[in-house]
Amino acid sequence: MRLVLGAILLAHSYSWLFGGMEKLAATVTALGLPRWAAPVAAWAELLAGFLLVIGLAARLGALISFLHMLLGVWAHRKEGFLGGYDFPLALATISFALIFFGAGPLSVDSRTRPATGRRK
Numbered sequence: 001m002r003l004v005l006g007a008i009l010l011a012h013s014y015s016w017l018f019g020g021m022e023k024l025a026a027t028v029t030a031l032g033l034p035r036w037a038a039p040v041a042a043w044a045e046l047l048a049g050f051l052l053v054i055g056l057a058a059r060l061g062a063l064i065s066f067l068h069m070l071l072g073v074w075a076h077r078k079e080g081f082l083g084g085y086d087f088p089l090a091l092a093t094i095s096f097a098l099i100f101f102g103a104g105p106l107s108v109d110s111r112t113r114p115a116t117g118r119r120k
Helices: 002-017 021-030 037-054 058-075 081-101 108-112
Strands: none
Touching: 002 021, 002 037, 002 058, 002 081, 021 037, 037 058, 058 081
């Protein structure tokens, strides 16, 4: 889950950072947020994707992704469910699950944190 979510976030943020910032800025300002929030959102999405792909501080990456995707749901709410907020909602749901379940055994997190003894 985290690898797929991270790859989606990386690809999406790349498209914003390298060619789509004006569209993102228009969306952000239409929501009533300041224009400077657009690059902050794009860089946050890139950071979340990176953290999730490598599995380092994955819960933090998932939290950033969750909050970012809630904003995406809000931005696309008027477009309806299908073709509107369905995809950000699905990504928010995956992010929410990863906040609680963590990165899993194949991650940097699992190598750097001692086992709690709860799972075997």
